[in-house]
Amino acid sequence: MTAADAENGPDKENDPDRSDRDLQQRFAAxxxxxxxxxALQLLNEIDEPQPDTILSELTEQRPSLRRPRLARPAMLRIRVDLDLDIDTSPDATVANSVKSTSATQPTPHERQIWRRLDLRSDLTLDQVHQILQAAFAWQDTHLHRFALGGSPLSQGVEPFICxxxxxxxxxxxxxxxxxxLDEALQQPGDRLFYVYDYGDHWQVTLRLERVVELSETPGASTADAPAATCVDGRRAAxxxxxxxxxxxxxxxxFAERAPDRFSVAEVNASIDLLAARRLEHLGATVQRLVRLAPASIAEETLHRAQIVDGLLRAHDGAAGAGAASTDDAQRDPLFAAAFAPIMxxxxxxxxxxxxLTEAGRLRPRxxxxxxxxxxxxxxxxxxATREDSTPPVANLRTLLQRLGLLYVRGGRxxxxxxxxxxxxxxAVFVTALRARLGAETLDDPREFIRLLYLLHxxxxxxxxxxxxxxxxxxxxGWRTASGGGVDESALYADVSSYVTLFANLGDVRETREKRLAPRAEPAGHSRISPAAAALAAELLRG
Incomplete structure (x- = not known):
């Protein structure tokens, strides 16, 4: 090997020290x-954390796990398992880490909590959620989520959110x-995951066992097939x-529930009650009120909601499909006549x-x-010339200002x-009432009171x-600051605006004449005008 070869040979080319020196010289140049x-700005930009654009692009481009809908509705037989990895059997010891060694210890299969359901393929997942709540006797008081591809709260799954x-x-x-549902489950073995209550994390797996076309079901038509039926199960949740x-x-x-007890009839009764509670014309808040009603008042609360739902359905049927209320209230002769005095x-x-006077009151005229x-x-x-001594006038002015229809500026x-x-x-009145005097949440006691009032x-x-x-x-469950029950005297202020409004609708005089007829209503049950009842129903509409 010559000196030149030694100088330029592979050993020299692979020298790490020389490579570093070359890089340093090129960087310096x-x-x-x-x-x-x-240079400082360039180094700062290089040092800044960069978004993981590649991962973001991959996430955005990840194909959906949803499938095209089935060509025809089908009945899906689904095994639904509550995924507990602990012993909930009646003879389980206080600490799950301590297991009984007796021959009567339940097997893992016997400890499982599961339901077998027949569900229509055209159910939406929010409807499936309600059915799962009924199947496990839960109360729908927590958040929930579905997912394909794994546990709903895990990374990399396709979530379906509430x-x-x-x-x-x-x-x-x-x-x-x-x-x-048929976008998630189509072939036997397909799985859909559900979690209820992000804190307690009750995870449920829905596994498709069988698909039966509704036309193959003896004696059943597509339209008549029940949305959900429980056919089997084990153990209480x-x-x-x-x-x-x-x-x-x-x-x-499990409180009063026997852990090893399960009843198909009881689950189906709960599912049937869901069907009865399907209040399609009422808002989500009213529907939630019905679902959460305690047993002592559940029946009458549902009954009132069903009446109002029926009234709205009848109103829409009479008005035609193109006149669905609030947006078309100006074309509804009932509402136009109802608000005539206030207009x-x-x-x-x-x-x-x-x-206005110097005291801010309306002038006598x-x-x-x-x-x-x-x-x-x-x-x-x-x-009736002084506003402060004529409460109906003062109350109406207060109502119209509260609705944002009147305001005071410059003494006028x-x-x-x-x-x-x-x-x-x-229609402006209906919109303003919804926005300013709404009953859209169960978390605010004032709106809760108004919701019950309008429903009645x-x-x-x-x-x-x-x-x-x-x-x-x-x-x-509402209580006073001292922990006592709610007193009626505390409620009037929150419904006073509606009392004022209903007392000034256009058909009040006619209703008053009927009220004074010989067959007067008992005390405390005074009839209210049809326009007031119709307006109350409209404000409860979904």
């Missing part, structure tokens, strides 16, 4: 093209209400909020507004004119933009007895 500030996760915006996934007790083997996790008051205020328009002022004693009572629209459009008015067509609403609030 590159950096030398920049000023000190530019409406509450969707509203919060913290979870990514497809709304469960848009996914049908633990109560909600008892994961710690179950893990410790504490039998109180007249807005006309009286007019585009120029009404001048305006008070007198408004009183003549309001049904609630019929037969009012006195001259003025119409808002919505107020100007409401002079000719009854719509279903019964008469003024509710507030003592009954107070008793229902107490049954639902």
């Amino acid at each position: 590159l950096v030398g093209q920049f000023s000190a500030e530019e 409406e509450y996760d969707l509203e919060e915006g913290d979870a990514e996934g497809t709304p469960e209400a848009s996914v049908h 633990p109560l909600e909020n008892t994961r710690g007790l179950v893990t410790a083997g504490d039998p109180s996790a 007249a008051v807005l006309d009286l205020i007019g585009n120029d507004g009404a001048e 305006i008070v007198s004119a408004v009183a003549q328009l309001l049904p609630s002022c019929d037969g009012w004693p006195g001259s 009572l003025l119409l808002s933009r919505a107020g100007r629209q409401a002079r000719t459009d009854a 008015v719509a279903a019964e067509g008469r003024e509710p007895e507030m003592r009954l609403i107070a008793a229902e609030m107490t049954a639902f």
Whole structure:
């Protein structure tokens, strides 16, 4: 080997020290093209953590595990397992880590908690959720989620999220209400995963066992096939909020339930009750109220909701498919006539507004004119010229300001933009009532009171007895600051706006004449106007 070969040979080329020196020289030449500030900025940019764009792209491009819907509805026989890895048998010891060694110890198969269900393939997953709640005798008081590909709270699965996760915006996934069961389960062995209560993490696996086309079911048509039927199962499910007790083997996790007891008839009775509670025309809050109603008032709460649902269905049928209420309320003669007296008051205020006194009250002339328009002022004693001594006028003004239809500026009572629209459009009132006096949540006691009040008015067509609403609030678990039950005297303020509104609808005078007929209603059961009942039902619509 020559000196030149030694100088340029493979040993020299593979020298790591020389490679490092070459890289350093090339880097120095590159950096030398920049000023000190530019070089520092370049290094900072290199050092910044970069988003994992490749992983993001892969995640976005990951094919969906959902499948095209079945060509025809089918009945899916599904084995549903509550995935507990602990012993819940009656003779389990207090600590699950200590197992009985007797010959009577249950086998793992005997300890399993499961149901076998026949479910229609065209059910949506939000409906399947309700069926699972009935199958395991849970109360639907916690969040839940479905998924394909593994446990719903794991990474890399395809989640189907509930409406509450969707509203919060913290979870990514497809709304469960848009996914049908046959998009997840089609071939025997397919699995769908479900978790209920993210804290206790009750995980359930749905495994498809068999597919039966509805046309093959003897004596059944596609339309008549039941949505869900329980055909088999084993063992009771633990109560909600008892994961710690179950893990410790504490039998109180089942309370009055016998852990080894299971009844197909009881599960099917619960599923049948779900069908009866399918209140398609009522809002989600009303439906949740019915589901959560305690046993002592469950039947009457459901009955009222069914009446209102039927009224809305009948109204839509009479109006035609294209006139579904709130957006078309201005074309509904009932609502147009109902709000006529209040529209007249807005006309009286007019585009120029009404001048107020230094005390912020309406002028006597305006008070007198408004009183003549309001049904609630019929037969009012006195001259009705002072707002502070004419409560019906003062209450209506308060209501219209609360609804955002009137406001005060520069010593005048003025119409808002919505107020100007409401002079000719009854739909504005319905929209304002929903927005300002809504009953959209069960978490706010004021909205809870209004929800019960509207449900009574719509279903019964008469003024509710507030003592009954107070008793229902107490049954639902509401308490005063001292821990006592709800008293009716505390409820009037939260429904006073509706009392004012219903007392001033256009058909009140006619209803009052009927009320004064010889067959008067008993005290506390005064009839309310048909327009008030219809409006209450409309405000409960989904």
